[in-house]
Amino acid sequence: MGRPKEPPKITKKTLPNGVERFLVRWVVMGQDRRKVVASVEEAQLVAKQWVDDGKQELRVLQTRLTADELGGAEAMQRVLRTVLRIDFETATAWLLANYKRPATIEWTKAIPEYETDRRKVGITESQISNVVKAAKRFAAFVGRPLVGSPTRVEVEGLLNTLSDDVGPSTYNGLLSDVSAFLGWLVTKGYLPENPAEGMERRKVKRGKPPVLQPAAVQSLLRDLEVNAPEWVPYAACCVFGALRPGMREGEANRLDADLRAGKTVLHPGGIEIHGKAHGDRILPWKLCGPLKEWLDAYPANDGLWPAETPRIADREWSEVRAKHIFPCADVLRHTAISAMCYAPGASPAKVAIGAGTSESRIRTNYLGRWSEELTKALWDLKPVRQNTLSAKTRDQAA
Incomplete structure (x- = not known):
């Protein structure tokens, strides 16, 4: 100078x-x-x-x-x-x-490491996929190769990129997924703190779960009996047994895998379902209406659906959903729980245990929206054919 x-x-x-x-x-x-x-x-x-x-x-x-x-x-x-x-x-x-040292790891290395690490602890593929998508979106938003020091302002900036008409669930989902990834970076020692922790979620106004009327269920089952009988076991377990319908993971996925492996899941007292949050359970036949008759007529020895790959099965079932105009993916389960609530001798507690959910949710979402008459009409739907052997059983007999 x-x-x-x-x-x-x-x-x-x-x-x-x-x-x-x-x-x-x-x-x-x-x-x-x-x-x-x-x-x-x-x-x-x-x-x-x-x-x-x-x-x-x-x-x-x-x-x-x-x-x-x-x-x-x-x-x-x-x-x-x-x-x-x-x-x-x-x-x-x-x-x-x-002073908090910025993370020197690159996004392109941190994200694959997250995927590998989460699979080791049993996180579902859908959860991993959602978080990975959010992490990549956040990385593109901040626009730097290194993770660095993500800030609350940057998280808010990402959320502000959502259009004004997105619902609270979409907003909360993105926030939760970004927070999950940043929280993982903290546990791995890459970041000193999670800037998304404690950020306010938007209040979700949840409506009552949609259901199908007995006539709509009849239309679905008769269509499947004629045009796609291999799908009847899955549809029956959902609409009479309140099976959670996820094919790529979850209850339906595990039940399908058990059936393909030859495990015994149909017991004298009911059907065995491997849940998650509420644990394994035996769903009594008396809460399932004609489910056993449907499974007798259309045995599920070969699995709940025809395709061995859940991804392909999910795509094929989406065509059925579109054809019969399902208001949501869980509508068959919602219909089944509604009918269970008005079954002879049923109580909210028994239905909650059978469906693998909470009694408070049964009381809040299902009571008062159905009737004994509707349950009777739904449960009067019986398969057209009776005691038909599965293809595998027929082949073995031949």
């Missing part, structure tokens, strides 16, 4: 009362110096002293910093002194206590 090219300026000023004063002004070492004195001689003396001071500072202030680095250091000193009003030592102590 060189000396200023211009010498100190001395400006004469006359005050309103006629008294003369002299302003000495000079910029030295980045600082603007000003002083008002009574005479020009005194002003010249001050100017000479400042010049001498500047020469002395230039002689003794040595640094290894570049010009840009030195300018940044001086700027930081001014911020500390004039804006934050703290000294350098105080600022250093605060940084040592509070």
